Amino acid sequence: MLKVLFMMVFMIPLFFSTYFWILVQGLFFIMSFLFLLNFYNMLDLSNLNYMFGIDILSGVLILLSFWICSLMVLASMSVLKTNFNSLTFIILILLLLFSLYMTFCSINMLMFYISFEASLIPTLLLIMGWGYQPERLQAGLYLLFYTLFGSLPLLLGIFMMYSYWGNVDLNMLLLFNFSFESSLWYISLIMAFLIKMPMYMLHLWLPKAHVEAPVSGSMILAGVLLKLGGYGLLRLMPFLMKIGVMFNILWITISLFGSVVVSLMCLRQTDLKSLIAFSSVAHMSIVISGLMNATFWGLESCLVLMIGHGLCSSGMFALVNICYERLGSRSLLINKGLLSFMPTMTMWWFLLSSSNMAAPPSLNLAGEIGLINSIIFWSFNSFMSLMLLSFLCAGYTLYLFSISQHGLLYSGIYSCSSGKFNEYLMLALHWVPFKLYYFSDWFLYTLTLFN
Secondary structure, X not given: OHHHHHHHHHHHHHHHOOOHHHHHHHHHHHHHHHHHHOHHHOOOOOOOOOOEOOOHHHHHHHHHHHHHHXXXXXXXXXXXXXXXXXXXXXHHHHHHHHHHHHHHHEOEHHHHHHHHHHOHHHHHHHHHHHOOOOOHHHHHHHHHHHHHHHHHHHHHHHHHHHHHHOOOEHHHHHHOOOOOOOHHXXXXXXXXXXXXXXXXXXOOHHHHHHHXXXXXXXXXXXXXXXXXXXXXXXXXXXHOHHHHHHHHHHHXXXXXXXXXXXXXXXXXXXXXXXXXXXXXXXHHHHHHHHHHOOOHHHHHHHHHHHHHHHHHHHHHHHHHHHHHHHHOOOEOOOOOOHHHHOHHHHHHHHHHHHHXXXXXXXXXXXXXXXXXXXXXXXXHHHHHHHHHHHHHHHHHHHHHHHXXXXXXXXXXXXXXXXXXXXXXXXXXXHHHHHHOHHHHHHHHHHHHHHO
């Protein structure tokens, strides 16, 4: 906590320099490596104070937040170099990062709720201020009202928890083996996180927000904000075990059915951003299914898949933005034959697309294998949905790659375009963490805490 406060104070004089955003991005990377070096010390929730603490679960997601925010600055060079409200843009990213840090560090449930909702405001301003089309106002309203609809019952559930137990600290509730037995409390506590994930039938805000958001908004939405729901469910899972035995089958059934339907919808998309956004819904659906069966395989693998999806999906949105800056469109009718137009980018399309379809070696593969195991152990009848989901995931990813990279070049393009150094650096920093073997060892070492 003190590191982040020091960083925020230290950045204030940098705003008066000409290229302040370069210094801000450098500090983001420094903070990422500070967490990286201090990773093995995050063993419990007691290393800060009574309201804030870091363990392995929150430490991994804080590291992901710093990493994605630094890449957001790197991906938004077109906004920052034009000096069009660039100071406001950087301040919003800082506020978003601070709210995410507070969310993942909070031990107190009320502080967690405040930080959880505070992350909505900078995201909304990013979409409405730097979006591409007039429909961004409607997308912002969808994001606002869907999230607030589920968040008010969560606040009431926290108040009910305090009135019943006299405490809302995670450490104290775990110490006294506190567990909910009321279905009303269960629904009120879980609905906000299911909307944030998002679960099928509660997902309509996500494609709209992704399509209308700037590249930085899409990267933080796919990279970190969708993981807030999974993080909240993982934190509250010990309190929901008794009542969850009756209700979890409902969420698993909806998620498995919805993942197949959303995967079929991906095969009919013509907008690149919309296709990747719907694929995020499909991936988060299998995360919900694995998390709700409350097995060791499911709990450890959902965190692995959330980290892998955060890096992979953020990189694919960055790739789409690179093509959009050259061609002025995200339509597959225009973004085709890019192998001839941008030959050097095809390799990155292949690497990130293969990771998106969980091809080895990637964190997505490890996460999906564990989730499939946990779901089939929970109920063998789910194998048909999982089989269709895996097949369709490979199908729409190959559809995206083949249509965009192969075929005839759009007749309105008569030149060849190469990528810039900062774009290659950004894509490499998205992809390289997939292949770090010690990165996987951290998960295998620390996820045993869930057992």
